[in-house]
Amino acid sequence: MSATTFVQLLLFGVVWGGLYALIALGLNLIFGVMRILNIAHGELLMLGAYLAFWLFTLWKVSPLLSMPVAAVAMCVLGLIIQKLLIDPLAARSRTPAGFENATLIVFFGVLLILQNVALLLWTADYRSLSYLSEPVRFGDISVAANRLVVLSVAVVLSALMFVLMQRTMLGKAIRAVSQDRDTAKLMGIDVKRIGMIGFGLGSAIAGAAGALASTIYVITPTVGLLFTIKAFTIMVVGGLGNQFGIFIAGLALGIMESFASFVIGAEFKDATGYVLLIGFILWRARSSQAFAEVK
């Protein structure tokens, strides 16, 4: 492997890793405030990607402009799901484990509904848009401009998330709820409101990430689940609630996938992250956050 190839692969990996990290941050936020593992997270991303695709194809709207639109749209959808499904479930569930199980099944339903609605509306055709696809050269290395855009937007959004969570009162409240709901309630935090904000914000990030992903990846109705699984891997490996850890884990996964697809073939790219996850579970069994609650 030449030095140029190495740098090129590294750069590709970092671009994807930044995007993965962003998606994982949203998933982590939702899990923190709501105790919900939203397996339909990637479906929101898919909808965001389609939105960007159609706005670009029909009216030549730049995906960068579609990004806030997708974020708002997915935030609204997320809040509707929350009001319609999660609130009644939370009111009905007697145990936290029962709630966790019920939400998993509900979101499996939501996942299938969204996938199949997308399939009905837009068929299974592979869609892609070409936005800023001309290469930018740095000496021997060339990279499509859109990848640089994706990387910088992902980094900026992640940094904003970090500032929000660490430097504002709202972030403090979100962290408090994530750590201990009951104590947070005792401290006068409106846990329900924080839950809504967290879910809305997490969904908005998924939508924005979808608009970003549409510029560098093909869009299909079933594209979401792989992103969800990768975000989940990153969340577990990076550490629940640990934003910095998640960002690093995201970059690591992106880089790993990039080298794996060069060395062992692109078809096994998606499996590498899973090997990482299973290895991590074996290594950290009984001591990490992932295993804190038996049931």
Added chain:
Amino acid sequence: MKSGLPVVVSLLLVALLATGPRWLSPYHVSLLMTVFMYVALAGSWNLFSGMTGYVSLGHGLFFGLGAYSFAVATSILKLPPVLGLALGVMVPGLIAALIGLVLINARIRVAYFAVVMLGLNEITKTIVANVKAIGSSYGLTPPGVSSKYLGYYVLLGIAAAVTAFAYGVQHSRFGFGLRAILADEVAAETIGIHTVGHKLAMFVASAVFIGMTGAMVSWNWSYVDPYMAFDLTVSFDMLVMAMFGGFGTVAGPVLGAVVMSLVKEALSSSWPQFQPIIFGVMVIVLILWCPGGIIQAFEMMRGWLRPRARGAAA
């Protein structure tokens, strides 16, 4: 004995169904095969997830592994179909044991377990779709069933075996252990129940039955491709059907699978594209209003009727 009647009725029903091909039309025979398949799948899913409380969102993995084990054994290795079926049982069983040893032994939390399973199914699908040696996304065409109703009998046999197994477990000491785990895992462990062993055994048992179903289905269709074998809706359907009938009960998944597979059949001839959406809506409605399924609804109705009857008598 209070539980004697349902057992006798079930045995008679199986005996009656065994004579089915003699007096049913070919359409009804194939419809019943689909029903048996779903009874086997929902019942097996329930063996693990319903009885231990660990929801698995990717049990379709074992269906796909069973189907592919059979297809690879018969169409690439040219083994006789019987060996293919045996592999279709052994491969999913071994892989389940391996997954179980990692995940269940690690005491991974419920939600993580569910998502890891979902991911395993999805990742396996993408790998299988890209490996040329096993047909990549074009799939494989194993030789078809030689005798006409073999698939019918085998699927009926699997469905009956799964149900009998669930009944046996429910009425054994082992079943009491499982119910203790379902109610409170920590307490179960404290009173000396080997919780990991119980869960692992049920996990492997469910994978074995599902694998065999998958193997038989791929033999029967004499075609298998990754998108069909590892289809997300396989994992989803068994969950919905078991839930529609009633989690953790013996009769629930059977009832649920019978009703829902008929609904599925009706929908797939009129609006196939809406079927997953309708199932998705159904699961949401169920979990919000009747998480215990038909069995719970039945008991709720009995509860409403009883005080009224008493009032009339007084």
